[in-house]
Amino acid sequence: MDRRKFLKTSALGGSAAATTALAAPAYAQGKRTLTMVTSWGRGLAGVFDAAQKTADNINAVSDGSLTIDVKAAGELVGAFEVFDAVTSGQADMYHAADYYFVNQHPGFAFFTGVPFGMTAIELNNWYYHGNGIELYDQLGQIFGLKSFLAGNTGTQAGGWYKKEINSPEDFNGLKIRMPGLGGKALGYMGASVQNIPGAEVYQALASGAIDATEWIGPWADEKAGFQEITKTYYAAGFHEPSAGLTLAMNRDVFDSLTPTQQKAVEISAGDANVWNLSQYLMNNGAALERLKAGGVKVLEFPDSVWDGFGAASQKVFDEFMGDELFAEIFNDYMGSMRASSGWISDSITAYRSQRDRVFG
Incomplete structure (x- = not known):
């Protein structure tokens, strides 16, 4: 069966793909203002910064021919509504973490982060020098999007918990905020997984609506104030060894830009990716x-829990391997990760171990 036809009629792709049939408005040549909707609360540390940096870059690199009007979550559409807003033509582009949209297609997760997947360096290797860009473009075409990596949080923390985790069984019934395929893995471990926009996570944890949450890492987590609620923090997590952030444009809008403006968008996203x-x-x-x-206990999950994460993650991957495009992305992604990791381990990892030993 034709891949695009299958996805457009599947439960994953049907509703969003249908919006691509809507005609994009015609634009006059010359100076243009484009609307960027985001999944981030205004001022949310790091993630909103990446969106604003991308917009500022485009404004500058296009020499004023493009002006990007940045909308925080809720100012035009909700945090998780940005995908539909752009595919339908309500907005011109979004900035988000594409694993929020795995219900549209699970392949989107690879361009944010997947369990036991790539670090930020490895993701950039695959994206810029492997087949990542081409595969992202294949995925985007199905939904009428042109997408670019435009930020990365680096390796994310294991998260904040109201009780310590000593065994895989401790996840059974645990109410936890975790998006993407990592959240699906915890579902296999018995957790009650919630997908909550970043700006709403603090209140959910404080109110008891959730028992635990991952967010990003020490800097963004401190800014969010989670240490005011619980002092139990796991520094290493399985779910997002890196977290790529995405600038996705309505493809008709992108195609209507001049070649110079298109290059301005591409370069601006790439700069924001490294900067963030x-x-x-x-x-x-x-x-x-x-x-x-301030009294936060920084802990590490025991090996039995890591083994549980691994077994559950494999179930998630197996769940989607029947989808042709998911399988293609998965196999290429994993192949690139193996190709990168050997040299990184033998060089950077070995060097840092010796550096720490010699210079402390």
Whole structure:
């Protein structure tokens, strides 16, 4: 069966793909204002910064021929409504984490983060020098999108818990916020998984609506204030070894841009991708020390829990392998990760171990 026809009529792709039939409005040449909707609350540390950085870049690199009007979550559409807003033509582009949209197609998760998947360096290797861009484009064409990586949080923390996790069974019945395929894996472990917009997570944890949450990492988590609610923090998580952020444009809008404007969008997203990763990595260390000084216990999941994460993650991958495009992306992604990881382990990892031993 033709892949695009299958996805447009499937439960995953039907509703969103149907919106691509709507004609995009015609634009006059010259200066244009384009609307960017985001999944982020205004000022949300790091993620909103990446959206604003991308917009500012486009404004500058296009020499004023494009002006990006950035809308925070809720200002035009809700945090999880940005995908439909752009595919329908209500907005011109969105900035979000594409694993929010795995119900449209599970392949979107690979361009944010998947359990036991790529680090940020490995993701960039695959995206820029492997087949990542081409596969992202195949996926985007189904929904009328042109997508670019435009931010990365780096390796995300395991999260905040109101009780310590000592065995896989501790997840049974646990109410936890975790999007994407990582959340699906915890569902296999018996957790009650919630997908809550970032700006609403603090209140959900404080009110008891959830028992635990992942967010990003020490800097963004400290800014969100989770340490005011619980002092139990797991620094390493299985679910997002990196988290790519996406700028996705309505494809008709992108195609209507001049070649120079299109290149401005591409370059602007690429700059934001590197800039945002450095922003997180620069701030996380100092934030972690402040959290520790404030009484936060930084813990590591025991090996039995990591084994449980692994078994559940494999079930998630197996669940979707019947989808042709998911399988194609999965196999290419994993092949690239294996190709990158050997040299990284033998060089960077070995070097850092010796550096820490010699210089402490």
